[in-house]
Amino acid sequence: MKPIKARNYGFILLGVVLLSAIAGIFLAGPLRNIAICISAITIVAYVLLILMYWRCPNCGELLPTTGMWGIRICPYCGQRLNENTKQENSSSAPPNDTSDVPPPSP
Numbered sequence: 001m002k003p004i005k006a007r008n009y010g011f012i013l014l015g016v017v018l019l020s021a022i023a024g025i026f027l028a029g030p031l032r033n034i035a036i037c038i039s040a041i042t043i044v045a046y047v048l049l050i051l052m053y054w055r056c057p058n059c060g061e062l063l064p065t066t067g068m069w070g071i072r073i074c075p076y077c078g079q080r081l082n083e084n085t086k087q088e089n090s091s092s093a094p095p096n097d098t099s100d101v102p103p104p105s106p
Helices: 003-026 030-053 086-091
Strands: none
Touching: 003 030
16 A cells, blocks of 8 residues: 555544544443444554555655655655555556457458
């Protein structure tokens, strides 16, 4: 997963944490406990997402979380985060070559 996509998923997870925390404030009884559990599980998922995927695709360094909304270039190697790496390009399928296919007959 590309780091920009991981960042976007992370912000969605933080939104879920915020909503379930707010719901936990206003709910009572077992529903409050469920909202707190959802918040806790979502926080763990967010931390795992950042640790696993918020890395530079080129050098593999963990990217800084401060100012993560505006980061576009790795501060360690200088590569843009939305570009494909050599590994992704070599593993992709070759483009379809239709030069040897005869044209359809009328």
